Amino acid sequence: MSILYVLLTTFGVIFLESFLVALGNLRFLFLLNVSLFNKINWKHLLSLSVLSSLILDVIYHYVLGTNLLMVAVPLLIMMGISLAVPLENSLPGYSVKFVCIFLYYLFVAFVPNLILTGQGTVITGVMLGGMVLKAAISVLFCVAFDIVWSRLRKKEEGTKLRSL
Incomplete structure (x- = not known):
């Protein structure tokens, strides 16, 4: 059953990734990885990440x-x-997430070109400003995801749904 969950989630991630990249160059796969970090079983997160990234x-x-x-x-x-x-839900935690998301967007700017052509990309101030803006929007998504996650799940057991 978990294989089915991973496959369905992978297709959902691919759809949202394509939609958000076309909409505003936001990357959903990394946001989902950051949001689900230490919340679900690492094996499920790893299989989702590998399959989606390929x-x-x-x-x-x-x-x-x-x-x-x-x-x-x-x-x-x-x-x-x-x-x-x-x-967890605290300012230092979200600032760490901001820095990691910013690093991810920085990698998106120069790693693919570096691997394909062997040449780096010139990073301008406008690009850095866009990365900071995208990282801030992404952290807001992480905050919203944490709020929804805490309302749906029991505090002690993150895998069980809270009873209404």
Whole structure:
């Protein structure tokens, strides 16, 4: 049954990713990974990330593994920082998420071109401003997701739905 959940979630992520990239160049796969970090079983999150990133590599005409690399590095940084700073619903947790999301958008700007052509991309001030804006919007999504998650789930058991 969990395989079915992962496959259905993967198709939903691909649809939302394509829609949000066309709408405002926002990336949904990484937002979902950041939002579900330490909330669901890591095996389910890993399988969702690998499958979705490989499909998105094909859609964006990247070398296979590029999206997975761009998702994994900021998540590993966030995992390392989470050992010292709690990532739960607090200002330090959301500031760590902001920095990791900003790093992800920075990687999106130069890693695919670096892998494909071997040349870096010039990062301008306008691009940095856009990355900060997209990271702020993404953190607002994380806050909204955490609020909805806390209302739907029991505090002790994150996998069980709260009874009405």
